[in-house]
Amino acid sequence: MKNYATIIRKSFILLMALSLSIAIISCTGPEGPAGKDGATGTAVCKVCHSDNTFMYAKMMQYDNSQHALGVNFQRNTNTCAPCHTSEGYRETAVTGADTTVATIQNPTTINCRTCHFIHTNFDTTDFNLTFTKTVNLRIGGQMTHDIGKGNLCAKCHQGRPTSPMPVLGGDSVSITSSHWGPHHSPVANMLNGNGAFEYTQGSYASPHLNVPDGCVTCHMATAIGNQAGGHTWRMSTGTTDNVAGCLTCHSGVKSFDINGTQSDVEASLVQLRNTLSTKGWIDTTSSGGEYNMDVVVATSSKPLKLSANQAGALYNYMMIAADRSMGVHNPNYIKTLLTGSINAVSQ
Ligand code: HEC
Numbered sequence: 001m002k003n004y005a006t007i008i009r010k011s012f013i014l015l016m017a018l019s020l021s022i023a024i025i026s027c028t029g030p031e032g033p034a035g036k037d038g039a040t041g042t043a044v045c046k047v048c049h050s051d052n053t054f055m056y057a058k059m060m061q062y063d064n065s066q067h068a069l070g071v072n073f074q075r076n077t078n079t080c081a082p083c084h085t086s087e088g089y090r091e092t093a094v095t096g097a098d099t100t101v102a103t104i105q106n107p108t109t110i111n112c113r114t115c116h117f118i119h120t121n122f123d124t125t126d127f128n129l130t131f132t133k134t135v136n137l138r139i140g141g142q143m144t145h146d147i148g149k150g151n152l153c154a155k156c157h158q159g160r161p162t163s164p165m166p167v168l169g170g171d172s173v174s175i176t177s178s179h180w181g182p183h184h185s186p187v188a189n190m191l192n193g194n195g196a197f198e199y200t201q202g203s204y205a206s207p208h209l210n211v212p213d214g215c216v217t218c219h220m221a222t223a224i225g226n227q228a229g230g231h232t233w234r235m236s237t238g239t240t241d242n243v244a245g246c247l248t249c250h251s252g253v254k255s256f257d258i259n260g261t262q263s264d265v266e267a268s269l270v271q272l273r274n275t276l277s278t279k280g281w282i283d284t285t286s287s288g289g290e291y292n293m294d295v296v297v298a299t300s301s302k303p304l305k306l307s308a309n310q311a312g313a314l315y316n317y318m319m320i321a322a323d324r325s326m327g328v329h330n331p332n333y334i335k336t337l338l339t340g341s342i343n344a345v346s347q
């Protein structure tokens with residue numbers, strides 16, 4: 001019986017091998033007609049790559065943005081990469097760390113893939129945002145509000161801790177760096193109402209912390225060509241303020257200078273700037289008139305020694321200049337800081 005079974009098995013294998021080779025040989029006949037296109041393939045791509053301009057319009061706007069045009073993505077070391085490179089942002093959005101594990105090689109600028117999951121699922125969920133959590137600020141901890149789609153922006157546009165940081169009523173400080181201050185664009189702190197040197201303790205959250213989706217509502221409002229709004233993130237064309245995002249709350253306004261807030265803030269900022277410059281604490285000559293590019297006159301070999309209250313005024317100047325909204329991000333906080341700072345250096 002056992003032998004018989006083995007013979008059957010062996011002949012079966014032989015038969016299979018034989019019919020396989022016949023099948024292969026007979027394959028050399030002429031090709032049949034082409035089948036229909038599959039459901040996947042190009043159809044998947046057409047969700048985005050088609051003859052409509054849904055995506056192209058955003059690309060045009062993006063091309064004219066500072067995110068696209070800026071050259072600072074060369075800042076790719078582990079402390080700078082989370083905000084200055086696309087790869088560093090995506091890495092730290094997942095890890096939650098303030099630094100990347102290593103320097104980013106072949107860094108890319110902020111692009112579609114920084115904020116969206118391009119070519120991941122190959123459907124519209126690819127336009128979901130890469131970071132959506134309430135931001136844990138580097139200065140001051142968790143933001144008091146979830147600002148929706150604006151969380152994405154707040155993760156980068158926030159201050160960095162500086163050293164030494166003066167404390168109200170505390171010791172004098174010795175500043176050793178020309179870039180002392182909270183770094184560029186501490187906007188999330190301004191909205192939150194924290195991170196500056198406060199001469200009077202208080203609760204300073206901005207009324208604009210309640211704007212649904214925060215930054216996105218004002219900076220990505222209906223676009224004016226590729227000059228402002230949408231994926232340009234620009235507020236103004238240079239001559240026209242894009243007030244589209246303001247109108248739901250400030251009906252009928254034509255400019256950002258509502259009730260003269262921006263004019264008043266700029267006048268006070270210039271007054272403070274002139275005082276700090278006259279004292280020789282800041283260099284205003286190399287910045288080409290851009291307040292946010294002024295630097296502190298201090299080095300490790302020639303430190304700048306100031307009382308806590310004086311250093312607070314200098315810090316606030318750097319912060320308000322770097323915020324660049326001339327009061328809009330947090331009108332009352334910014335005005336209060338300027339008044340306190342001007343008093344502190346005028347004594
Ligand atoms: C959900 C939208 C979406 C789908 C679906 C999609 N793409 Fe794209 N694709 C994009 C975006 C956005 C860009 C621009 C990326 C950039 O400029 O950084 C792009 C760019 C490209 C590029 C230019 C090179 C590059 O990677 O930037 C190629 C090639 C491409 N896509 C091929 C495809 C193919 C093939 C498919 C289908 C298998 C497909 N795409 C499906 C959104 C999509």
Ligand code: HEC
Binds near residue numbers: 155235
């Ligand atoms: C990955 C970090 C990152 C994210 C996310 C990010 N930004 Fe930026 N943003 C930057 C950097 C860095 C620059 C400056 C680029 C340069 O000059 O090289 C910048 C520039 C800008 C500017 C232009 C400033 C100027 O010089 O005129 C605006 C406005 C702006 N961002 C708003 C936003 C808004 C609104 C969002 C959210 C939708 C956002 N950003 C998301 C890092 C980021």
Ligand code: HEC
Binds near residue numbers: 072083183
């Ligand atoms: C928390 C995020 C963050 C980190 C970390 C960070 N930056 Fe920035 N930086 C920004 C943003 C946002 C801007 C754009 C501000 C604007 O245009 O108003 C910027 C702007 C700059 C600029 C351009 C100023 C100008 O307008 O030309 C330089 C230079 C710069 N950063 C250097 C660095 C260096 C060097 C490091 C690392 C030591 C670093 N940054 C770390 C967020 C960050």
Ligand code: HEC
Binds near residue numbers: 054055059112116124
């Ligand atoms: C700095 C972050 C950022 C970058 C860079 C960015 N986007 Fe966006 N994008 C957003 C945000 C935030 C929204 C939501 C805007 C809103 O709700 O008004 C959005 C919305 C979109 C939408 C609409 C999605 C929908 O469901 O309606 C498309 C399409 C899009 N982006 C394409 C792109 C393309 C293409 C690029 C690259 C050229 C790009 N984005 C780069 C932040 C970004």
Ligand code: HEC
Binds near residue numbers: 216
């Ligand atoms: C209530 C509306 C509003 C909100 C919310 C808002 N901004 Fe602004 N932002 C403005 C206005 C107005 C200016 C000043 C524009 C001008 O004077 O030309 C400005 C200025 C800026 C600038 C300086 C460059 C420029 O375009 O003038 C940056 C960078 C910036 N905002 C980023 C942000 C980020 C990031 C957020 C969210 C964390 C945010 N803003 C939230 C209205 C807003």
Ligand code: HEC
Binds near residue numbers: 210248
């Ligand atoms: C979701 C509602 C909302 C949006 C959107 C909004 N604001 Fe406001 N804004 C407020 C509230 C609330 C106040 C505080 C009450 C007041 O002074 O009217 C305020 C106050 C201000 C102030 C101070 C005015 C004063 O009299 O002291 C300025 C300036 C301002 N907003 C500018 C803007 C600009 C510019 C935009 C658009 C880029 C904008 N706001 C968008 C709600 C909003």
